[in-house]
Amino acid sequence: MNHKILDKNSQEEVTSLFASVFTSSEGEKEGRLIGNLASELSSRIDNQEIICIGTYEKESIIGAIFFTRLRFNEGNQVYMLAPVAVSTKHQGKGVGQALINYGLNELKKRSVAVVITYGDPSFYSKVGFQPLSENIIQAPLKLSMPEGWLGQSLTEDPIPTVNDRPTCVKEFNDPTYW
Numbered sequence: 190m191n192h193k194i195l196d197k198n199s200q201e202e203v204t205s206l207f208a209s210v211f212t213s214s215e216g217e218k219e220g221r222l223i224g225n226l227a228s229e230l231s232s233r234i235d236n237q238e239i240i241c242i243g244t245y246e247k248e249s250i251i252g253a254i255f256f257t258r259l260r261f262n263e264g265n266q267v268y269m270l271a272p273v274a275v276s277t278k279h280q281g282k283g284v285g286q287a288l289i290n291y292g293l294n295e296l297k298k299r300s301v302a303v304v305i306t307y308g309d310p311s312f313y314s315k316v317g318f319q320p321l322s323e324n325i326i327q328a329p330l331k332l333s334m335p336e337g338w339l340g341q342s343l344t345e346d347p348i349p350t351v352n353d354r355p356t357c358v359k360e361f362n363d364p365t366y367w
């Protein structure tokens with residue numbers, strides 16, 4: 190198993206991974222939705238605003254993750270982790286946690302201060318995320334499940350309080366995802 194930082198050339202394999210994983214786990218409609226999201230995000234990978242990392246076994250992709258930049262007026266270095274997928278037959282073997290940890294380490298190397306995600310606290314707490322109050326960092330759009338708003342500091346300091354509402358990359362600028 191190895192990890193690679195991906196570019197736009199991986200659009201097809203990344204899209205089909207997300208579409209098939211989410212179709213299996215959440216049904217056809219969600220599979221189409223997240224497949225489209227992965228397709229749009231991967232067509233604009235620039236390794237700055239949109240970072241994508243893949244896990245490979247031999248030459249096949251078995252996992253992938255996106256990190257996208259959240260922009261604040263104050264210029265804080267904050268990224269959002271979403272979405273992440275591990276191929277159905279490789280789930281539950283530590284691949285997802287290894288991929289997330291690889292990604293977090295990559296962001297640390299780039300001096301990113303904070304990573305945020307929006308998902309199941311019982312899974313993301315395994316890789317260091319804790320519930321995050323919107324009094325500290327607001328979500329770009331209104332959250333339907335505020336208990337899923339999670340964050341972690343990648344420095345020795347706690348997550349700083351930021352007063353303005355961030356903007357996300359345009360692919361996430363849709364209430365459906367929130």
Ligand SMILES: CC(C)(COP(=O)(O)OP(=O)(O)OC[C@H]1O[C@@H](n2cnc3c(N)ncnc32)[C@H](O)[C@@H]1OP(=O)(O)O)[C@@H](O)C(=O)NCCC(=O)NCCS
Pocket residue numbers: 210211214271272273274275276279280281282283284285286287308309311312315
């Ligand atoms: C969620 C996902 C990325 C985790 O990757 P993985 O390789 O299966 O996870 P790991 O083997 O590294 O970790 C498994 C641990 O997380 C837990 N876990 C896995 N998927 C979970 C989920 N959807 N919700 C809650 N906990 C989950 C398991 O109970 C397990 O705990 P344990 O190690 O204490 O037994 C993967 O299962 C997946 O792609 N699922 C479908 C798509 C999805 O839900 N993506 C996340 C939302 S964007």
